[in-house]
Amino acid sequence: MKSIAIIGAGIAGIEAASRLSKQGHKVYLIEKNPEIGGHVAQWDRLFPSQEEAEIVLNDLIKNLNNRAEVLFNSEVQHCGKKDRQFEIILTGNKNLLVDVILVTTGFDTFRAQRKEEYGYGIYENVITSTDLEQMFKKHNVVCKNGNPPKRLAFVHCVGSRDEKVGNRHCSKVCCATAVKQACEIKELYPDCEVFNLYMDLRMFDRHFEDMYHEAQSKYYVNFIRGRLSEAGENKDHQVVLKTEDTLAGKPLKLTVDLLVLMTGMEACDTQKTLNTKLGLRSDTDGFLSTKDVFTQNNFSNTDGVFFAGTCTGPKTIPETLADARAAASLVNAYLMS
Amino acid sequence: MRIEGKEQIWKEYQKEIPNDDFFYVRSCIRQNLFPASEVIFLKILREELSKTIYETPHHTTCGGIGYHSDIVPIETVMTIIARQFALMTEAGFENYACSCITSFGLYSEIIETWNHFPELLEKTRKSLKEATGREFNIPKHLAHASDVIYKVRNEIAEKAKYKLINKHTGKPLKVVEHIGCHYSKMFPNKGIGGAEYPYVLTGMVEAWGGEIVDYPERRHCCGFGFRQYLVQANRGYSLANTHKKFESMEPFEPDMIITNCPGCPFFLDRWQYVIAETEGKCYGAKGQGIPVFTYEEVAGMVLGYDPWDLGLQVHQIAVEPLLDKIGIPYNPETKYQGLNGKDLGKPELPKNICSC
Amino acid sequence: MINFGYKRNESATLDLDVDNSELYKKLLKEEPSAATCISCGTCASTCSTGQFTDFNLRKIMLLCKRGDTQSLEPIINRCMLCGKCQFACPKGLNTRHIVLILNKHLHAGKIS
Numbered sequence: 001m002k003s004i005a006i007i008g009a010g011i012a013g014i015e016a017a018s019r020l021s022k023q024g025h026k027v028y029l030i031e032k033n034p035e036i037g038g039h040v041a042q043w044d045r046l047f048p049s050q051e052e053a054e055i056v057l058n059d060l061i062k063n064l065n066n067r068a069e070v071l072f073n074s075e076v077q078h079c080g081k082k083d084r085q086f087e088i089i090l091t092g093n094k095n096l097l098v099d100v101i102l103v104t105t106g107f108d109t110f111r112a113q114r115k116e117e118y119g120y121g122i123y124e125n126v127i128t129s130t131d132l133e134q135m136f137k138k139h140n141v142v143c144k145n146g147n148p149p150k151r152l153a154f155v156h157c158v159g160s161r162d163e164k165v166g167n168r169h170c171s172k173v174c175c176a177t178a179v180k181q182a183c184e185i186k187e188l189y190p191d192c193e194v195f196n197l198y199m200d201l202r203m204f205d206r207h208f209e210d211m212y213h214e215a216q217s218k219y220y221v222n223f224i225r226g227r228l229s230e231a232g233e234n235k236d237h238q239v240v241l242k243t244e245d246t247l248a249g250k251p252l253k254l255t256v257d258l259l260v261l262m263t264g265m266e267a268c269d270t271q272k273t274l275n276t277k278l279g280l281r282s283d284t285d286g287f288l289s290t291k292d293v294f295t296q297n298n299f300s301n302t303d304g305v306f307f308a309g310t311c312t313g314p315k316t317i318p319e320t321l322a323d324a325r326a327a328a329s330l331v332n333a334y335l336m337s
Numbered sequence: 338m339r340i341e342g343k344e345q346i347w348k349e350y351q352k353e354i355p356n357d358d359f360f361y362v363r364s365c366i367r368q369n370l371f372p373a374s375e376v377i378f379l380k381i382l383r384e385e386l387s388k389t390i391y392e393t394p395h396h397t398t399c400g401g402i403g404y405h406s407d408i409v410p411i412e413t414v415m416t417i418i419a420r421q422f423a424l425m426t427e428a429g430f431e432n433y434a435c436s437c438i439t440s441f442g443l444y445s446e447i448i449e450t451w452n453h454f455p456e457l458l459e460k461t462r463k464s465l466k467e468a469t470g471r472e473f474n475i476p477k478h479l480a481h482a483s484d485v486i487y488k489v490r491n492e493i494a495e496k497a498k499y500k501l502i503n504k505h506t507g508k509p510l511k512v513v514e515h516i517g518c519h520y521s522k523m524f525p526n527k528g529i530g531g532a533e534y535p536y537v538l539t540g541m542v543e544a545w546g547g548e549i550v551d552y553p554e555r556r557h558c559c560g561f562g563f564r565q566y567l568v569q570a571n572r573g574y575s576l577a578n579t580h581k582k583f584e585s586m587e588p589f590e591p592d593m594i595i596t597n598c599p600g601c602p603f604f605l606d607r608w609q610y611v612i613a614e615t616e617g618k619c620y621g622a623k624g625q626g627i628p629v630f631t632y633e634e635v636a637g638m639v640l641g642y643d644p645w646d647l648g649l650q651v652h653q654i655a656v657e658p659l660l661d662k663i664g665i666p667y668n669p670e671t672k673y674q675g676l677n678g679k680d681l682g683k684p685e686l687p688k689n690i691c692s693c
Numbered sequence: 694m695i696n697f698g699y700k701r702n703e704s705a706t707l708d709l710d711v712d713n714s715e716l717y718k719k720l721l722k723e724e725p726s727a728a729t730c731i732s733c734g735t736c737a738s739t740c741s742t743g744q745f746t747d748f749n750l751r752k753i754m755l756l757c758k759r760g761d762t763q764s765l766e767p768i769i770n771r772c773m774l775c776g777k778c779q780f781a782c783p784k785g786l787n788t789r790h791i792v793l794i795l796n797k798h799l800h801a802g803k804i805s
Contacts, residue, residue, distance in 0.1 A: 113345065116533040121342035195709075216729045220721070222758070225732070230533075232553030233338060235588040240553040245707055247732045248755050254709040569699060577702040614695040689694075 001026050002335040005088055005098040006068075007076060007274065010038025011317060012309025012324040013104035014060045019328035020102075021067035025335065028096055029070045030088075032270065036061070036070060038106055044136035046317060047173075047180035048207035056317070075270070079277040086304065100304050100331050103274060103288065104324070107265035107310040110159025110167070117230040118158065118261055125239050126231060126259045128158075129177055136181075141188055144237065149257035152185055153195040153241060154178040155228045160264030161199060169285040171264030172314035175202040178262045179215050186219035195222045195254060197243055205316060226252065231259060265314045278305055287313045298327040306331050338551060343534045350521075350531035354488040355478050360430035361392045362421060364437035365402060367599045367631075373648035374633040375436050378482055381636055385496055386489055391428055396421055401439035405563040411447075415461045416468065418447055423471035433476035434485050438598035441481040442519025445527050448475055479527075481520060483597035483632050487529055487537045490544040498641030501547030503592070504664040509548035510592040513627070514538035515582075515605065517598025518558050532556070538595050541632055545639045554585035560608070561600035579608040583620045583627075590622070593659055594629040605629045610653045613690035625691040626654035638665060645671055655693040669693070713760030716798055720757060723794045726786045730754050736778035736788055746771050750778055750788060757795065766799045 002025050006013045009031035021027045035041065043053035071090060078089040079101070088096040112120035112128050120126045124144040127135075135141045143149055156178055160171040175198065182194045196215075201223065203209045215221040226243040234240050239259040245252045267286030275282060279302045281289040288311050291299035298306050308327035309320045359382075363375050382388040400417040403409030425433055435441050451458035465471055486493070501510045516535045521528025530536025533556070539549045560578025565571045582605070596602040606629040613619050613626070621627045629652065630638075637647040638660075644667045649656045660667055673681045686692045720727050736750040737743050743750075748771040756765060769792065778788040 113342070116346055116531065119342070121345070122339055122534070124339060213729060217725070220728055230556065232555065232585075233551065234553055237338075245755070245759065248707060248752065248759060248761070250705060250707045250761075252707040252709060252759075572697075572699040573702045576699070577704070580701055581704070611697060612701070615697065615700070617694070 002100070003028065003096075003098040004100045004102055004331060004335075005030060005086070005096055006102045006104055008032075008038070008104040008106055008270070008309075008311075009036035009070060010104060010106045010309065010320075011040050011057070011060060012106065012311075012320050012327075013038075013102075014064055015321050015324035016102055016104060016308050016328045016331075017068040018060070018064040019325055020331060021064070023328075023332050025332070027068035028098065029068045030074050030076065030090065031070060031072055032075045034072050036072075039109070040317065042130055042133060044133045045180070045184065047176045048205075048211045050180070050184075060321075076274060076277070079274065081304075084304075099335060100306065101278065102306045102308060102327060102331060103271065103278075103280070103300070103311050104307075104309045105268050105271040105274065105311045107287075107314065108268040110165070110171075110263040110266050112158060112261045112263050114165050115158055115162075115261070118155065118228065118259070119231050119233065119239070120261060123231065123233040123239055123259075124237055125233075125257060126261065128261045128263045129154075129174065129181065130263065132181055132260050136184060141185065143257050147257070148189050149185075149192055151193045151195075151256045152258045152260065153197060153239075153254065153256045154182060154260045154262055156196065156198040156201075156262050157227065158261040158263050159266065167264065167266065167285070169287075169314070170202060172202070172204075173316055174262040174264055175200075176205070176208050176211065176316075178260075179203070179208075179211050179221070181260065182221045183211070183215050183219050186221065193222070194219070195224055195256070197224050197226055197228050197241075199225070199227050205318075224252065224254075265310060268311070271311050278302055280305065285313070287311065298323070298330050304334070306334075346534050347530045347536045350526060350529065350536070352484075352527065352529065353478060354480050354484045355432040356388075356488065358389045358430060359391070359432045359434040359480070359485065360425040360428055360476075361390050361482070362396045362399075362433070362435045362437075362440065363392070364435075364440065364599045365398045366603075367436055370599065370603045370651075371631050371634065371648055372651060373637070373646060374631045375482075377633045377637045377642065377647060378436070378486070381493065381633070381640065382485070382489070385640065386492055388489075390434075391430060393424055393428065396424055399435075399437070399440040399443055401437070401443045402563065404443065405439065406567060407564065411450075412460075412464075414443065415447055415450075415457065416464045418444060419461045419465040419473050420469060420471060422475060423465065423469070423473035425476060426472070426474045431474070431477035432480065433478070434480045434482050436482045436599075438481065438517030438519050439600075441479070442517075442523055444479055445524050448479065449524065451475070481537075481597065483520075483537050483541075484529060486632055486636055487540050490541045493636055493640065494544045494546075497545060497639040499639050499663050499665055501542060501545045501593075501635075501639065501663065503662045505662065509546055510659075510662065511550050511589060512542045512547040513550050513552065513555070513586050513589075513591045513594040514542060515555070515559065515594060515596045515598075515601050517596070517601055520597060538597055538632060541635065542595060545635070550586065550589045550591045552586040552589050554582045557582050557585075559598075559601040559604045561598075561604050566600075566604070575604065576608050576611060579604055580612060583609070583612070586627075587620050591627055592662065594627055595632055595635050596629060597632050602629045602631055606653045610687055610690060614687060617689050619690050621654075621658075623691065624689075625658055628652065628654045628656045628659045630656075638663070641665070643667070645674070646676075653687075655691065657693040707759050707761055709759065711760065713762065716762050716795070717757050717760070719798055720791065720794050724787055724790045726784070727754060727791050729784050730786060731784060733783060735781045735783060736786075739777050739781045741775050741777060742771050742773055748772060750792070753795065754791065762799070765795065769796050769799050772796075 074090040290297040400414040521532040525532040560575040609626040
């Protein structure tokens with residue numbers, strides 16, 4: 001029986017684990033947290049269909065059907081090639097000897113505090129898109145004072161497409177998330193004025209444009225093309241925004257009760273520590289370098305080490321799952337040869 | 338407002354400020370606008386805190402006003418600044434402290450330029466040698482004078498006779514802090530606390546008992562802008578910037594403003610008068626203005642120096658209501674007497690803003 | 694008051710804290726398709742009038758949305774209602790109707 005260590009039990013790790021274990025391999029699913037599900041477990045509903053994240057995640061976990069050995073609270077301490085296999089030492093000195101390593105370490109969410117000018121962690125009514133999902137989950141979308149927001153703005157591209165914080169890349173999912181969240185706010189509070197401050201609206205995937213159309217035609221969400229330059233707090237603890245309406249060619253001032261920062265994806269720290277241990281390489285954007293961007297994007301440059309999911313760059317959930325299945329199929333072929 | 342968030346940022350923007358032995362250079366305009374500020378700086382450091390501060394009458398302008406008015410090219414400015422550094426080197430100092438924010442920004446900019454383009458540094462060395470025969474070292478530490486007062490803020494607090502507290506209510510005074518744009522906007526890591534939430538003046542105000550007001554337009558420029566003010570046709574633009582700030586801070590009802598730039602206190606002070614006389618609007622309580630101070634003046638006030646020795650009588654916005662709030666005594670009779678006791682004459686009083 | 698020889702410049706900022714949405718609300722009520730404009734500029738680039746005057750339907754709709762309606766009054770009636778923009782619009786907006794509605798409200802009571 002061949003064995004595989006999958007590092008990271010987010011949706012990519014879970015999906016790859018269920019495929020590979022179904023094919024009869026021994027799968028170790030290594031997770032640094034006490035629970036599996038990664039970022040998706042933090043989410044309430046998913047674009048573009050408003051499906052509950054919990055349902056999607058439960059389906060994935062059901063598919064896994066307890067076939068893989070999930071190692072919770074485990075981080076890779078040491079990892080190296082031993083003959084044709086890999087030796088892995090986890091926290092708590094657990095030793096694994098495996099034939100393949102599949103890296104599914106995913107992404108880290110951009111730390112919004114790094115955009116000092118937006119005042120996250122300082123102004124009490126500035127939150128992130130993740131914070132808002134938590135509020136949706138708890139059915140408690142309110143300002144710090146407990147009141148529902150009468151005016152709310154989303155800032156796209158926080159920590160993405162921003163060379164000042166070292167990220168030139170687009171995080172891909174934030175535009176669609178912002179439009180989804182804008183519609184959800186309007187569903188919840190029809191009288192709330194909602195503004196989306198965007199640089200380009202990247203509605204690239206299936207049904208996304210419909211979502212955008214609905215945001216305009218049904219919910220009257222205000223789209224302003226312009227990046228937030230700075231936020232301040234007024235005496236009533238509202239957030240005062242300065243941006244440019246680039247389509248009107250004029251500076252614009254806007255005061256909102258709640259400001260939501262669409263924090264992007266960054267290469268995750270766990271992955272960075274794996275790089276040196278496994279001889280992996282990161283690209284200029286920090287995400288893992290694949291063997292070939294078109295034909296071999298689940299392969300690393302190290303024989304026996306494969307990639308799946310957002311460790312190789314921002315992806316949507318369907319893309320991540322498709323990538324995980326592709327990786328599982330390639331790993332299976334590698335093990336059979 | 339969560340102060341912990343700001344404290345995290347403040348931790349990231351700290352810089353080494355020497356404790357002693359400074360070569361000090363004055364500002365071109367501050368002695369006219371705030372005649373006692375630089376004298377008070379020297380007095381506090383030398384007499385109160387026994388520090389060594391050296392200054393020489395041979396130093397000149399840094400060229401900043403000419404540079405920012407598009408008159409003096411940067412190569413010339415580099416050589417002027419090299420000469421200042423030569424004076425420091427000849428006097429045996431390594432720590433350079435300047436009174437002016439524009440100078441501080443320009444020194445930072447030029448040292449950074451020399452780091453990136455060593456050939457320009459060599460060219461400057463050659464130009465200076467040919468023109469004056471002098472040689473120079475780049476300062477080991479470059480500090481703005483407000484950095485130095487920030488460094489000793491707690492020592493000043495220990496010697497202070499007064500606190501920035503309203504003696505009638507017992508509450509801290511609400512203070513607006515305004516740093517000069519060129520203090521840290523160009524190089525955030527050269528300023529205490531960075532550029533978004535600068536701490537240099539906040540630290541002083543906290544140490545001396547006051548409370549900082551954070552208002553939405555705190556980062557906005559005072560509107561000086563050199564050629565914007567210097568050309569009369571552009572002054573409406575300069576005025577509009579100050580107006581924007583006051584409109585934004587007004588709801589917080591600040592008691593006073595503290596600044597660290599030559600231009601800002603002047604414009605924040607004088608434009609209040611112009612706004613009152615052209616639009617009839619005052620931003621302080623009871624038809625008064627909001628008094629504006631340099632950090633040296635505030636240090637002098639808490640140390641108990643005579644307000645008229647601090648030059649507070651040349652402010653446009655009357656300072657007496659604030660002195661009364663703190664409980665600092667003053668003699669109205671000597672307000673317009675020179676240091677030699679000679680009568681300086683009284684200014685004409687404004688019509689639309691209360692004056693004393 | 695004293696004349697110093699200069700006056701404070703007026704702000705060029707679009708201030709969304711001032712509610713000036715009356716015209717846009719009327720427009721949406723009478724022609725809901727106006728909400729789905731994506732500011733692509735197809736209308737403005739094909740416009741017969743826009744080639745020779747500062748009439749720009751994309752910008753007019755945007756400024757109307759932002760409540761900056763003062764500047765629209767003198768230009769709205771430059772449209773010749775040729776319908777080219779409606780033919781070109783990728784979102785299928787009823788642009789002629791939009792122009793007529795804006796014209797009606799901007800000049801309400803002003804045309805005898």
